Amino acid sequence: MNKILYVAGWGRSGSTVLDVILGNHPDVVSVGEVTYLVDDWNASGRRCACGASYTDCSFWNGLAEVESLTEETAQMVRKVERRSATLPVLLDAISAKLKERYRRFQQDVFSYLAETTGASIVVDSSKSAGDAAMRFYALSQIAEFDVHVLHLVRDGRSTMASYVNKGSNWALEGHAEPLLLPGVRAVGGWTLANLWTLAVSKMYFRSDRYMRVQFEDLITHPARTLEATGAFIGIDVDMLIDRVRCGDHFDVGHNVGGNRIRHNQSIQLRHKSGAERQPWSNLNAFHSTFFAIFGQWLNSKLGYNW
Template sequence: MDIVLGNHSDVVSAGELTYLIDEWRTDGRPCACGSPYSNCEFWQGLAEVVSVSEEMAEIVRKIEHRRATLSVLTDTIPPEAKEAYRRFQKGVFSHLKEAGGASIVLDSSKSAGDAAMRFYALSEIVGFDVHVLHLVRDGRATMASYVNKGSNWALEGHADPPTLPGVRAVGGWTLANLWTLGISKMYFRPDRYMRIRFEDLTTHPARTLKAIGAFIGINMNTLIARVRRGDHFDVNHNVGGNRIRHNRSIQLRHNSEADRQPWSNLDAHHSSFFAIFGQWLNSVLGYRW
């Protein structure tokens, strides 16, 4: 969804911006275009405007991580850390708007740990007009992907294969969705929060894109026409994300209703585990067993 929306002339897609400094400073984690961030035509020059130091990375984590929830919500973050965070994010987002020639920055940071408070902090600490687009997926499909394929970082050789992948998948999926639902409902106006089902994006892309356009105030007709033609969408210069960032372009796969059960190959053990610990939230999100 990030890549498709990022091909709109009013939107600049940036991927998982919460990991910008970490990826910038890590060998073997280049921009999606394949170049190191310091040499990338899109990101080049950012380091002259903002600090991409380890110290700045620590400030970002201290404000955006789930452990910072109480401090952020009660406004007890040290003033100097808040000001450094504010300057950094304003510099990054200004660079993105100028480099992308767009008025809207799309940030797809989604970690239930590292980025749990990011959308709140960007709104309340930095002062941005934040719209939360909450993309959900049937938890069984999320579990099947994690169990059968593994984590992206492990597959790319940047981490060890996860232990107890079924438990980790259900735990992470539950926490991420509950967290986003709770913070959004408590602290964001109804017109600043929208939930989209991944399955609706792939089975009814035109209708779903039109709804997203109405939510963020842009016309989606050009993107809808491209989806209908089966056009490819440029990946551009995203930070982080899954393995498709290594492709120069992607297509939005159009699934039929019959293709909406990618969890069918889960074994009985994992299916039972999800039924006990995850289906209650699946039902809240609109997914029947």
């Protein structure tokens, strides 16, 4: 495998859509939020996007012959990738044994993906919040992959509205209870994930290994956004642009996690004009005010005016 395109940022920012579209390129394999593969492997009811359990999935089941996909392995991954691991990992205070176990596991997983698909680029849209906050750093600095960070952002008011009005994906799929104070959680999670991505990318990734993309640009100017993404990772995306212009549906494949639309088996990018952006429209007065106080300062830094 030559490189990983890591989609960083927070949820509800369109990562599943971008992941799937890029995964329809012959040199690219889309795997979704692969950080949760081992967790889902051992969780009753969690399914691959194809609808099968991971042990029965024609794409993933062979991985069990390469690696031990146990709850112990899942715990090992979290010890390196979750937000609470930030200081130990950055200060190199975790054991050499843990680092080697993590490196070997990730190299086995990504080698399996390369050998199974023949793709030279893997799109990992695990993002950079909560349990996966350290993942893009760890894949680069511990597992020693060539990681290109695509920081996908969306107007924080829109992500907040999506989270408040619809709830978390896990709750929507029946795997968790609805969360209390979704507006507060949305603003806090969105802020931490995006600030963390900005800080780590600036400190540990060269300028040619980091690119920020607005989801709104993807849906209003898809050709321009896909062309820039293709140049970033070194592939010709004209075929994808042509398919978007024709209104084609893109096959989802075998993604792990992500938006529940992955279970539709195919995704179509819906064009919107700039005039259709109404980030405040689905927020009540309390949530609008709360975001204005605690989130708009970062929203402005990411290019979203008041």
